Amino acid sequence: MPIQCQIVTQDKLLFEGPADIVIAPGAEGEMGILPNHSPLLTTLDFGVLRVKYEGVEQAFVIAGGFLEVRPDVVTVLADVGERVDEIDEARARAARERAEELLKKGPPADKDEFLAIESALRRSKLRLEGARRYGRVRQRPRMAESDEES
Amino acid sequence: MASDREMRLRIQGVSNIAQVTRALEAVSASKVRQAQRAVELTRPYASKAWDVLQHLSRQPARDFIHPLLKERETIDEILVILITGDRGLAGAYNSNVVRFALEEFREAPVPVRYILVGRKGRDMMARRGQNIQAEFSHLPAAPSYADVSAIGRIAVDEYLEDHVDQVYLVYTQFVNMLRQVPAKKLLLPLEMEEETERVKTYGQRTTGPEPAYIYEPSMEELIERIVPRLTALQIYQAILESLASEHAARMVAMRNATENANELVYALRLTYNKARQGAITSEILDIVGGAEALASAQEGGL
Numbered sequence: 001m002p003i004q005c006q007i008v009t010q011d012k013l014l015f016e017g018p019a020d021i022v023i024a025p026g027a028e029g030e031m032g033i034l035p036n037h038s039p040l041l042t043t044l045d046f047g048v049l050r051v052k053y054e055g056v057e058q059a060f061v062i063a064g065g066f067l068e069v070r071p072d073v074v075t076v077l078a079d080v081g082e083r084v085d086e087i088d089e090a091r092a093r094a095a096r097e098r099a100e101e102l103l104k105k106g107p108p109a110d111k112d113e114f115l116a117i118e119s120a121l122r123r124s125k126l127r128l129e130g131a132r133r134y135g136r137v138r139q140r141p142r143m144a145e146s147d148e149e150s
Numbered sequence: 151m152a153s154d155r156e157m158r159l160r161i162q163g164v165s166n167i168a169q170v171t172r173a174l175e176a177v178s179a180s181k182v183r184q185a186q187r188a189v190e191l192t193r194p195y196a197s198k199a200w201d202v203l204q205h206l207s208r209q210p211a212r213d214f215i216h217p218l219l220k221e222r223e224t225i226d227e228i229l230v231i232l233i234t235g236d237r238g239l240a241g242a243y244n245s246n247v248v249r250f251a252l253e254e255f256r257e258a259p260v261p262v263r264y265i266l267v268g269r270k271g272r273d274m275m276a277r278r279g280q281n282i283q284a285e286f287s288h289l290p291a292a293p294s295y296a297d298v299s300a301i302g303r304i305a306v307d308e309y310l311e312d313h314v315d316q317v318y319l320v321y322t323q324f325v326n327m328l329r330q331v332p333a334k335k336l337l338l339p340l341e342m343e344e345e346t347e348r349v350k351t352y353g354q355r356t357t358g359p360e361p362a363y364i365y366e367p368s369m370e371e372l373i374e375r376i377v378p379r380l381t382a383l384q385i386y387q388a389i390l391e392s393l394a395s396e397h398a399a400r401m402v403a404m405r406n407a408t409e410n411a412n413e414l415v416y417a418l419r420l421t422y423n424k425a426r427q428g429a430i431t432s433e434i435l436d437i438v439g440g441a442e443a444l445a446s447a448q449e450g451g452l
Contacts, residue, residue, distance in 0.1 A: 008195040010295040010383055011188070028366050041202065042366035043375055066376060068202055075198055079379070080296075 003035040005051050007060060007076040014060065014081045015051065022074050023050040024067055033069055040069040046122055048084070048130045049076065059084040059134035063123050080123065087131045096124035154429075157422045161415055168411035171404045174239070178401035182327070184292060185394035189324075192295075192387050199380050203340075205363075206373055216370070218306070218377040221339050222315045228262045229283070229314040230255060231305060231337070233321040233389055234271030235396040236287055241403035243322065243330065243396050244270040250332035251320040252278070263314065265304065267389060283308075293393075295386050302382025309338045321388035322395035328402060330395035337384060340377055 002018035022033045025047025033040075044065045051058045063080035099121035207219065232251050234244045248271055255262045264280055266272045269287040276282060284304060289297055305317045317338040323331045365372060 006194075006198075008198060010192060010195050010379075010386065012191045013194045026366060039363045040366065041206075041363050041372060043372060066199075066202065066372070068198075077195055077198055077202075 001035055001072075002053060003033065003037075003072060003074055005074045005076070007049070007051075007078060007081060009065075009078045009081040014078065014083070015058070017051075017053065019051045019053045019074070021052045023052075024076065025049060025062060026067065033074055036071050037069050037074075039071070040067070042067050044076070044078070046126050048126075048134060049078075050134070057134070059130060061087065061127055061130040063119075063126065082127070084130045084134045087127050089128065089131050092124045092127035092131070095120060096128065099124060154422075154426070157418065157425065161418045161422060164411050164415050164418065168408050168415065171407040171411060175401050175404035175408060178397045178404060181291075181397040182394050182401060185390055185397060186324070188292065189387060189390045189394065192383065192390070196380075196383055196387065199376060199383065203373070203376055203380065206369060206376075216373045216377060217310060218338060218381075219340050219373070225260055225315040227260055227314045228255070228258060229265065229305065229308055229317045230262055231265045231267065231301065231317065231319050231385060231388075232271050232275070233319070233392045234266070234268035234274075235392075236269040236289070238270060239403060240396050240400035241406075243399035243403075244268070244274070246330075247271070247320065247322050247332040247392075248274045250334075252280075254320070254334055255318075265301065267298075267301065289389070293386075293389060295383070298386050298389055299382045302378060302385050305337065305385070306378045306381055319385060319388050321392045324391050324394040324398065327398050330399055335384070335388070337381055340380065 002020055003022065005015065005017060005019040005022050006013070007015040020034075024031055024033065025045045027043040027045055030047070031042075044062055044067055046063050047061075049060045049062045051060070060078075061080075061082045061084060062076070062078045065076060065078040065081070067077075068075045099117050102117050103121070230251060232247070234247055238244065251264075261281065263283045264275055265283055266275055266285040267287070267289070272282070272285045272287055286298075286301055308314050309317055316336065319335045319337045321333060321335075323333045325331055
């Protein structure tokens with residue numbers, strides 16, 4: 001029996017549907033959640049979250065948030081969330097260059113500003129990474145089950 | 151009495167105003183719907199986050215209450231986040247919410263500081279010499295969560311660093327297109343909502359005793375991260391709701407303005423036509439009089 005998965009961000013519902021496995025960037029390392037997982041509440045790190053159902057994989061870029069697991073439901077509360085195939089690579093690349101440019105000028109005096117630039121850099125790198133690694137996966141579904149068993 | 155030309159210009163001017171206000175009304179009407187939709191979209195996250203927090207705060211083994219949830223014994227200073235619009239032409243929308251805030255906190259026994267969202271609120275409060283800590287104006291027309299999360303961060307920081315002991319949110323609730331009411335809400339310390347209703351929704355999903363959860367990294371850490379997000383989210387929701395109210399208020403104000411302008415055009419046109427008629431009548435009288443005089447003169451001459 002598949003597990004129900006729901007991904008929400010502060011301003012929208014990103015995804016809702018059944019899943020055979022949800023692979024999430026947990027605070028203490030990447031974790032795969034199968035149906036009937038024991039209840040769990042964890043914070044999420046920056047990373048790519050993948051939802052697999054019947055051999056089709058959907059990937060989302062997540063920049064922090066929470067994950068709640070019940071035996072039949074997985075709920076993701078993402079601070080920033082985006083479907084990998086909706087990522088605008090050109091924009092992400094421009095954002096990365098802008099952030100790197102700013103950091104090259106030497107760290108800004110203001111700590112908040114530094115943190116803002118740094119997190120912008122992390123987000124843009126994550127987007128590019130996600131788009132590069134998972135951007136095309138949806139188009140060519142792999143053989144079902146084969147890679148879950150390994 | 152204005153001249154013909156002046157009257158015509160006046161009528162033209164007023165009907166132009168009516169046209170502009172009618173257009174503004176239509177624009178506002180569509181923006182109300184947009185803002186309402188945006189509020190709707192925040193609901194799934196909000197209700198889920200509340201569920202989780204509720205769940206965490208009900209755990210019996212907790213010997214520690216997170217400072218953001220704990221009520222302080224003495225209140226030395228209050229922070230108020232007041233949400234207004236950037237622009238006028240919205241009837242009494244801005245002044246209502248500002249007046250409401252001033253009345254609510256006039257009696258406060260301790261100093262009150264304000265964070266102001268919106269240019270109108272900033273101007274009004276600055277004129278009244280209120281203590282303003284920060285202002286956020288010129289937000290985008292459809293703000294995203296990221297645009298406003300900084301406000302929540304300031305509020306949480308001020309609270310955690312003990313500069314203030316309570317944080318209130320004053321905004322305008324959207325009741326319907328014709329009614330928007332200013333409202334006050336305690337933001338920090340975070341108040342747990344009434345449990346009864348939520349327990350019910352919980353009960354439907356899980357049966358029997360609640361399962362034991364695994365917490366990663368720890369419960370404290372989880373609360374630590376979820377509360378500031380909920381705070382910022384509440385501010386975001388209040389801003390969106392105020393935005394819907396602002397557009398609704400503007401829509402009604404513009405509709406009234408259009409109606410008034412049309413009435414004025416009607417009255418002006420009546421006067422203008424009367425004057426024109428009067429002028430024509432007296433001209434005819436002149437001609438008739440002149441013709442008669444001429445005729446009688448000719449008769450007398452014969």
